[in-house]
Amino acid sequence: MENNTAAITQWTTVAPPENYSGEGFMATTLDKAVGLARANSLWPLPFATSCCGIEFMATMGTNYDLARFGSERLSFSPRQSDLLIVAGTISKKLGPVLRQVYEQMAEPKWVISMGACASSGGIFDTYSVLQGIDRIIPVDVYVPGCPPRPEQLIDAILNVQHLAKNEPLNYRDSDRYKQRLDKYGIK
Amino acid sequence: MEVLQNDQIASGLKNIFGDSILNVEYLDYLTITVKRDAILEVVKQLKEDSVYGFGFLTDLCGMHFPASVTGQKEQLGVVYMLHSLEKNFRIRLKILFPIDDPYVNSLTSLFNGANWLEREAFDFYGIQFKGHPNLKRIMNTDDFQYFPYRKNFPLEDQTRTDKNDAMFGR
Numbered sequence: 497m498e499n500n501t502a503a504i505t506q507w508t509t510v511a512p513p514e515n516y517s518g519e520g521f522m523a524t525t526l527d528k529a530v531g532l533a534r535a536n537s538l539w540p541l542p543f544a545t546s547c548c549g550i551e552f553m554a555t556m557g558t559n560y561d562l563a564r565f566g567s568e569r570l571s572f573s574p575r576q577s578d579l580l581i582v583a584g585t586i587s588k589k590l591g592p593v594l595r596q597v598y599e600q601m602a603e604p605k606w607v608i609s610m611g612a613c614a615s616s617g618g619i620f621d622t623y624s625v626l627q628g629i630d631r632i633i634p635v636d637v638y639v640p641g642c643p644p645r646p647e648q649l650i651d652a653i654l655n656v657q658h659l660a661k662n663e664p665l666n667y668r669d670s671d672r673y674k675q676r677l678d679k680y681g682i683k
Numbered sequence: 684m685e686v687l688q689n690d691q692i693a694s695g696l697k698n699i700f701g702d703s704i705l706n707v708e709y710l711d712y713l714t715i716t717v718k719r720d721a722i723l724e725v726v727k728q729l730k731e732d733s734v735y736g737f738g739f740l741t742d743l744c745g746m747h748f749p750a751s752v753t754g755q756k757e758q759l760g761v762v763y764m765l766h767s768l769e770k771n772f773r774i775r776l777k778i779l780f781p782i783d784d785p786y787v788n789s790l791t792s793l794f795n796g797a798n799w800l801e802r803e804a805f806d807f808y809g810i811q812f813k814g815h816p817n818l819k820r821i822m823n824t825d826d827f828q829y830f831p832y833r834k835n836f837p838l839e840d841q842t843r844t845d846k847n848d849a850m851f852g853r
Contacts, residue, residue: 589824621839623831624823 510536513661527665534578534604535660536566538653541577541601543594545584548611548643552583555646565653574600579656580633583643585613586626598633599682603668606656609635610649612642634676687772689713692735700725714775722763722778723788729765729774730793736769740790743800745808747782749834757782759810763790789815807832 513528540562544552556562556570571577574597586594598607609629612618615638617627629635636659637652667673677683693707696715703721708714717725729737746760763776778787789812790797801812802821809830812818820827829836 589822616845617840617843621843623829623836623838623840625840627840627843 527663528661530665531661531663534663535657537569538565538567538579538606538656538660539569539571539577540567540579540581540653541571541574541597543580543582543584543597545586545590546613548583548614551643551646552581552610552649555649560646560650562650562653565650565657567653574598575602577601578605578660579653580605580607581610581649582607582614582629583610585618585620586629587624588626589624591626591632594629595632595682604660604663606636606659607633608637608639608649608652608656610639610652611644612640615640618642632680633682634680685770687735687767687770692729692774695732695734696725696728699728710775712773712775714777716777716779719778719780719787722761722776723790723793725776726763726765726790727793735767735772737765737767737772737774739766739768740764740794740796740800741766741773743790743797743804745804745810745832746779747808747833748779752834759785759808761787761804761810785809786811786813788813789818791815806830809833 510532512522513524513532515522515524515528517523542549542552554560556568562568567579574580578601580598580601582594598605607629609615613620613625614629615635617625619642621627626632637655639648639652641648664670689709692713693704693715697704697707700717700721703718703725704715705718706716708716715725726737729735741764743761743763746762748755748758748760750757758779759782760777760779765774765776767773780787785808787810789801791801791812792814798816799821801810801815802818804810805812805815805818806820806822807830819825823831831838
């Protein structure tokens, strides 16, 4: 029994970035500090259209508890969110809506394509369904599965955290990023 | 209250419309094939004659018969399901017409509910309803260049480049 209570009161926190520290001070680079903050407070915008959305809800729920990774604050306004989670089948008619949502998000922003339908159209190889959201918006992390298990979504979010942590401060202003958006015709 | 009979409706319509009634079938419920140009008058009669009282348009949908299936000229069609709430009776009406002349009188003057149903039939089959107040696509995106429920339209998405036909046995 004593061991159990001890285990519950043990906390792990986010590891500090690479730094130089001494008595009473710690020095690190700005992009590392900013990256740390961004990565551990991602505000997801769930664009959930079908069963992947249910798995997303399970991920947010108590069993899997995405809040452990600093993403418990869902934003249902694209203007306040960092991470677009597209979970479900996107029909061709919904494509422009998704694109507008992506365009409304403020920089920096990331996109997770959750599940087979969002990534490739999935089983819906048909005239009315968009064959993968990467035809209209850039995607950072793909999650396979139909639907994926919550562990897979957590893994995807950790991958996005990795991207956010290691992003150079000037990346969003760089030519490389502009070229990436240009491919999709996004200004 | 008098109970409606299949024969009564069929003969009643034949008396009024004569040659416009092409075929009468007694399937799961009475199915009457009428000439395309007469459909508005037939439905109007069924709705407004108090003997019938078909005051409810349950559904309306398109059909497509390619030449390869029927062995005849390629045809489009429309099916109308009418329901008499007063007499608790249902009836089905059919019209058929050539695909290169897909014009039908709209029922929107009789049933406001026909508005969206006819837009759907237009969206998927390209049937043009004359007199419809707002005939545009309802389900699909406006920029579709095709009518997807026509059988000559391939259902698989044609923009895929990652499919190897050999993997699908073709």
